[in-house]
Amino acid sequence: MSKRLLITSTDLMMVQFLIPHVIYLSENGFEVEIACSDVGGRMDEIREKLKGVVKDIHIVRLVRSPASPTNFKGYGDMKKVINRGNYDVIWTNEPVMGVTTRLAARKARKKGTKVIYMVHGFHFYEGAPKVNWMMFYPIEKFAGHFCDNVVTMNLEDFNRAKKMKLPDVKYIHGIGMNPYRLSEGEVKNDIRSELGIREDAPIVLSIGELSKRKNQKTIVSAMAMMKKKDVHYLLCGKGDQLENLTNQAKELGIDSRVHFLGYRTDVVDICKQANVFVMPSLHEGLPVAALESMYSGVPMVVAKIRGLVDIIVDGKNGFLCHPDDSERFAEKIECLLNDSELSNKMVEQNKEIVVPFCIQSTKKEVWDLMDDLANN
Numbered sequence: 435m436s437k438r439l440l441i442t443s444t445d446l447m448m449v450q451f452l453i454p455h456v457i458y459l460s461e462n463g464f465e466v467e468i469a470c471s472d473v474g475g476r477m478d479e480i481r482e483k484l485k486g487v488v489k490d491i492h493i494v495r496l497v498r499s500p501a502s503p504t505n506f507k508g509y510g511d512m513k514k515v516i517n518r519g520n521y522d523v524i525w526t527n528e529p530v531m532g533v534t535t536r537l538a539a540r541k542a543r544k545k546g547t548k549v550i551y552m553v554h555g556f557h558f559y560e561g562a563p564k565v566n567w568m569m570f571y572p573i574e575k576f577a578g579h580f581c582d583n584v585v586t587m588n589l590e591d592f593n594r595a596k597k598m599k600l601p602d603v604k605y606i607h608g609i610g611m612n613p614y615r616l617s618e619g620e621v622k623n624d625i626r627s628e629l630g631i632r633e634d635a636p637i638v639l640s641i642g643e644l645s646k647r648k649n650q651k652t653i654v655s656a657m658a659m660m661k662k663k664d665v666h667y668l669l670c671g672k673g674d675q676l677e678n679l680t681n682q683a684k685e686l687g688i689d690s691r692v693h694f695l696g697y698r699t700d701v702v703d704i705c706k707q708a709n710v711f712v713m714p715s716l717h718e719g720l721p722v723a724a725l726e727s728m729y730s731g732v733p734m735v736v737a738k739i740r741g742l743v744d745i746i747v748d749g750k751n752g753f754l755c756h757p758d759d760s761e762r763f764a765e766k767i768e769c770l771l772n773d774s775e776l777s778n779k780m781v782e783q784n785k786e787i788v789v790p791f792c793i794q795s796t797k798k799e800v801w802d803l804m805d806d807l808a809n810n
Contacts, residue, residue: 436465437808440519442512442535443527444498446474447554451609451722452527453483458797459804460487464523469515471496471508471531500530500569512538516547522808524549526581529557533573536580548807549581554609555719556591559740562717574598582807587720590740604803610793611725616702623703625668629693636665636771639708639732641701641723642715644673644694649737651675651682652714655760658686660768667692668708670701705730709777710770714757718742725791728784733777735766745791751783 439459443452448470460466468484469492470477481491492515496508516524516539524547526535532551539549557570578584578600586592587608595603626633638657642648650669657667669679669692676694683692698704705711711727711734718724718741725745727734734752736742746752753766770777789795 436463437522437804438520439464439466439804439808440469440516440521440524441466441526442469442494442524442531443471444473444496444531445470445476445480447527448480449474449476449483453480454610454612454793455797455800456484457487459801462801464804464808465489467492467515467519467521469494469512469535473498494534496530496534498530500533500573505530505534509534509538516542521547523547523804525552525804526550527552527554529570529574533577536577540580543580543582548583550583550585550803550807551578551581552585552587552609553591553595553719554587555717555741556594558594559590559717561739575600583803585803588741588744590743591719606799606803607790607796608720608722608725609800610796611722611729611788611791612793613729614793616705616726616730623700625704625707629666629668631666632664636662636709637707638665638667638710638712638767639670639705639727640668640712640714641670641705641727642713642721643671644669644675644679646675647716648673648675649714649716649757650679652758652760652763653712654679654682654686654688654692656764656767657683657688657692659761659764662768662771663691665691665767665771668695668704669693670695670698670704672697702726702730705732708732710735710767712763712767713737713742714755714763715739715742716757720744720791725788728788729792731781731785733770733780734784735763735770745787751780751787 456466466488467490468488471494494508494511497504512534524539526532558567575598583602584595584600585604586595592605683689705727711732713724713736715737717739720741737757738754748754755762
């Protein structure tokens with residue numbers, strides 16, 4: 435008889451990361467239902483992609499802000515779903531959804547339901563603002579005792595959860611990077627031709643929201659410090675820092691070599707044409723964009739922060755820099771551009787290191803977690 439599994443997350447998390455796991459679990463012995471908060475307007479897409487895969491899809495009235503009174507309604511919605519569901523296992527994700535689900539499942543746990551909370555990156559981390567520690571640390575420590583497993587995706591979070599003495603803390607290699615879409619034939623769009631830059635001009639690439647957290651201003655500053663004046667910096671993504679970054683590039687006199695590409699559907703093509711991938715983020719959980727670049731064969735210069743230190747060993751398969759150290763970023767980017775032998779060695783290392791983080795591996799890791807809980 436199939437084990438009954440409820441998976442809870444925001445609609446965005448479901449679309450971006452969880453759907454392959456829902457399908458795999460459904461195909462391998464679980465009767466799956468999902469409960470999502472509609473924060474991104476993606477519920478119709480979820481229904482289409484999971485048609486015939488899940489038994490039921492529930493919507494709960496939760497929002498991302500922990501202080502919103504709407505979350506009381508969402509808590510009531512979740513309690514109804516859980517108390518009627520008779521689930522063997524509940525898998526929950528994200529802070530607000532995770533706390534709500536764990537509290538709503540207290541009665542069900544007394545009847546034998548197992549609850550697993552997956553951490554995609556604690557909001558309290560090394561170097562985080564004090565307000566994050568004051569708000570989120572006590573909440574996570576309190577809610578952590580209302581589940582059977584806490585699962586982390588990077589070693590800093592794993593060690594933190596251990597020190598918090600949360601129940602049965604486990605580590606997995608993330609939620610999965612999909613290598614299949616990175617292997618789709620030849621490059622279809624020549625980004626150098628599109629942007630009108632020389633064929634032999636080196637490209638430095640970053641992928642992600644233009645935000646203070648992603649910290650692209652460090653690389654813009656690094657561009658102005660480089661001895662090589664033919665390097666172009668491509669930023670794939672949208673965000674509220676576009677105007678600030680544009681003005682910064684103009685003030686430094688490098689705006690002709692800094693290209694804001696916005697949201698792109700051909701990121702895979704662009705990545706394959708880049709010479710160096712950069713990620714100067716202030717904090718990450720386990721960044722998929724970095725893993726995809728490693729798989730695509732692009733050498734890395736990234737911030738020395740949680741998540742990235744799990745996949746990059748400084749000087750071996752990439753370079754690590756303080757997030758605000760533009761001078762070191764400039765030095766290490768030029769080091770890779772000037773030393774093709776070193777660059778190639780790092781690329782080969784990355785192709786091996788990234789294997790456990792690929793979706794075919796992580797789907798099995800997640801299935802093992804659910805199966806272990808369901809049968810013990």
